[in-house]
Amino acid sequence: MFSFLSQQRNPSDSPRKLNIARLLLAALTLSSSMAIATPKAQANRLETFVYDLNDSKIQFSLKNDIEPKGIVINNPTRIVIDLPGLVYQGPTVRRRVGRGVQAVRVGQVDANTTRMVVELSPEVTLNPRDLRLKSQKPGEWTMQLPQNIAAIDLNSVTNFILPIAGSVISSGFGWRVHPITGERRLHKGVDFAAPTGTPIFASADGVVTEAGWTDGGYGNIVELRHEDGSVTLYAHTNRVYVSKGQVVSRGQAIAEVGSTGRSTGPHLHFEIQPDGRTAVDPMDYLQMRQVTLDLASNSFKD
Numbered sequence: 001m002f003s004f005l006s007q008q009r010n011p012s013d014s015p016r017k018l019n020i021a022r023l024l025l026a027a028l029t030l031s032s033s034m035a036i037a038t039p040k041a042q043a044n045r046l047e048t049f050v051y052d053l054n055d056s057k058i059q060f061s062l063k064n065d066i067e068p069k070g071i072v073i074n075n076p077t078r079i080v081i082d083l084p085g086l087v088y089q090g091p092t093v094r095r096r097v098g099r100g101v102q103a104v105r106v107g108q109v110d111a112n113t114t115r116m117v118v119e120l121s122p123e124v125t126l127n128p129r130d131l132r133l134k135s136q137k138p139g140e141w142t143m144q145l146p147q148n149i150a151a152i153d154l155n156s157v158t159n160f161i162l163p164i165a166g167s168v169i170s171s172g173f174g175w176r177v178h179p180i181t182g183e184r185r186l187h188k189g190v191d192f193a194a195p196t197g198t199p200i201f202a203s204a205d206g207v208v209t210e211a212g213w214t215d216g217g218y219g220n221i222v223e224l225r226h227e228d229g230s231v232t233l234y235a236h237t238n239r240v241y242v243s244k245g246q247v248v249s250r251g252q253a254i255a256e257v258g259s260t261g262r263s264t265g266p267h268l269h270f271e272i273q274p275d276g277r278t279a280v281d282p283m284d285y286l287q288m289r290q291v292t293l294d295l296a297s298n299s300f301k302d
């Protein structure tokens with residue numbers, strides 16, 4: 001079984017009686033084109049969006065309350081929640097989650113509608129009648145997903161844990177224009193924005209194969225080789241706590257966040273190389289218990 005460094009709990013999660021409030025049934029099927037409510041010109045805003053894997057629950061909050069509209073779309077299965085009359089500012093934010101819930105994303109679908117999407121595995125069958133959007137208090141909404149979806153994720157065993165606690169992903173894996181060089185190239189890891197000095201933990205048991213300064217742009221790094229031959233890399237660190245050849249265990253502090261090498265600000269650049277050579281999207285290997293979309297994403301990268 002895997003374990004985690006931290007399990008953030010949203011304060012709104014605390015045991016509280018659900019005032020019966022509104023109960024909106026997310027109904028309808030197979031249709032993505034629906035009439036959209038009349039737009040209202042007000043400075044409304046989607047403030048938070050969280051997917052909690054433990055409870056298999058979506059939570060979001062709005063500055064001013066409006067009634068969301070939920071639908072289920074098949075092929076591939078996804079849950080769509082529209083916020084009519086609410087303009088989302090900024091690019092679409094998407095995060096990989098796991099096998100059951102594959103990803104969550106938030107963006108603008110038309111001039112007056114913000115859309116939140118939960119992308120599900122094809123192996124999930126979903127009855128829209130099992131889905132309810134509930135509001136406990138004005139502007140705060142939750143949707144409970146069927147427990148079998150969370151079970152798919154919680155049962156997929158992985159060795160790797162998140163190497164940093166309570167942090168926000170500022171840049172994901174994939175092709176992008178480099179923030180410093182301006183070149184289009186593959187970003188081989190995930191960036192977690194965090195203050196300098198934030199501890200970085202070994203993602204799995206392993207042996208330190210590199211520890212210290214590198215000239216390639218990664219600054220101070222720690223590289224670990226794991227029992228199965230996979231490698232994890234932790235870059236731009238301020239200080240390294242371990243030395244080459246040292247045996248470390250999962251969850252052990254091995255370095256602290258910094259901005260050494262080619263970096264625009266303090267963050268952890270984290271890579272997973274399952275075969276010991278080729279970096280893949282770490283989010284495919286990490287199991288996250290809670291995914292918080294950074295809706296005002298403007299953080300440090302490299």
Ligand SMILES: [Zn+2]
Nearest residue numbers: 190191269302
């Ligand atoms: Zn990076």
